[in-house]
């Protein structure tokens with residue numbers, strides 16, 4: 001194994017002597033690249049956004065913006081990073097650098113006051129600037145299928161810029177309008193733009209890494225077999241994927257582990273396969289990759305993604321990590337329960353397939369053994385035709401659910417009876433649960449206001465919601481019932497207008 005190295009703004013540098021848990025943010029700032037800022041150290045503000053060359057969806061390489069505060073620098077052994085400093089083109093000695101087009105637009109349109117958030121905005125904006133399928137002239141009117149954009153047409157620019165690319169960036173003093181003006185003013189990359197051209201070559205291959213420093217080891221196994229062997233032999237080893245949960249614990253709760261095993265680049269965890277009776281989604285694909293590669297093929301997932309954290313978080317977060325935490329308020333479990341998904345669990349002695357409905361056993365507990373990885377999620381086909389995901393949270397974007405409800409209903413087109421109902425709930429029990437009593441109250445009955453009102457009363461009684469700082473138990477119960485009524489209203493409105 002060779003020395004761990006990272007390329008930052010075109011310059012290669014050793015990762016040592018950074019500790020194994022050191023974040024990309026701290027590494028960069030230690031090297032004098034202080035444009036990358038720390039605002040919160042927990043993925044909430046985007047001041048630390050940097051660009052990483054990752055496998056692309058429409059070109060070999062995408063420039064993906066990630067939260068540098070959540071990624072251990074050892075995870076980027078052999079990888080390429082660009083910071084706000086690296087986007088500008090250095091001038092001749094004694095002359096200032098030429099600003100990158102997104103920097104130029106932010107400057108001339110007054111998108112930067114104190115400047116603290118600006119490098120983060122610059123990187124998130126540059127990622128969207130280089131998105132290969134950003135098409136000028138595609139505005140929200142062409143994008144009416146998108147659940148959020150139908151209501152929020154102003155969130156797409158005439159240059160195809162999707163303002164959601166900035167949903168993980170906060171600014172405390174400029175006000176967002178000049179920032180939006182800058183985003184909507186950027187053009188297309190010039191033909192000789194080096195970062196645009198870089199997209200046509202493959203990104204760096206993942207590098208098998210064993211990096212030990214200051215009592216911790218960061219391990220990136222070269223194969224799935226090796227990863228599973230390590231997990232069997234070292235029960236204390238902790239699995240790491242996108243790091244959007246783990247990184248917060250490192251920063252805020254000072255979590256230090258003796259051995260971290262990164263699985264996010266293992267090819268076996270990054271497939272997306274369509275079979276006749278199911279779709280298999282690799283546990284280590286990022287949510288952005290799934291969103292873009294499925295492109296609406298699973299409408300219920302399509303409804304989930306825009307409501308899951310921010311683009312910056314989704315650029316790293318995985319389904320494996322969301323299920324691996326076992327959190328009762330994760331957003332994917334209600335959706336995957338409604339879709340009747342199963343998990344493929346891999347261990348050194350073989351694989352097993354576990355229905356998600358049987359996976360959670362208690363608060364942050366599951367049937368997964370410490371030596372097992374979630375390799376993939378399987379969604380059975382055909383999918384139910386009527387689906388919805390309702391996330392009730394204090395903020396519209398980038399917030400944790402108070403309650404989340406996912407519906408997948410099969411309503412007979414002939415007689416209007418509910419043939420099958422699957423409803424997943426989050427935030428109302430120690431684990432994500434199915435709303436079994438409500439499903440029974442719907443199945444076999446006509447999809448009418450009377451049935452739905454009775455089923456909504458049932459839904460209000462599902463689970464054992466608690467009072468906490470996010471919401472009261474009463475509010476959570478009320479929102480469950482409302483969400484079924486909302487779905488009914490949508491289906492009847494759609495039927496009238498079609």
Ligand SMILES: Cc1cc2nc3c(=O)[nH]c(=O)nc-3n(C[C@H](O)[C@H](O)[C@H](O)COP(=O)(O)OP(=O)(O)OC[C@H]3O[C@@H](n4cnc5c(N)ncnc54)[C@H](O)[C@@H]3O)c2cc1C
Pocket residue numbers: 042043044238239240241242243244245246247248263269283284307308309310313316317318319320321322323324325329330331332372373374375398399400401
């Ligand atoms: C600002 C912010 C906003 C967020 N918003 C949301 C939100 O709206 N909705 C939501 O649900 N979550 C949210 N989260 C939480 C987090 O982003 C998700 O849980 C995410 O899916 C975690 O994925 P990851 O790959 O980053 O996990 P990691 O942090 O890498 O891992 C999380 C846990 O899962 C385990 N794990 C990871 N991969 C596997 C695997 N393949 N097999 C077995 N175990 C594995 C790890 O050991 C670890 O214990 C948010 C987090 C932040 C910081």
Ligand code: FES
Pocket residue numbers: 037038039040041042043044045046047048049067068069070
């Ligand atoms: S410092 Fe706030 S998101 Fe990283």
Ligand code: FES
Pocket residue numbers: 111112113114115116117118170171172173174
């Ligand atoms: S310019 Fe001051 S925080 Fe954004």
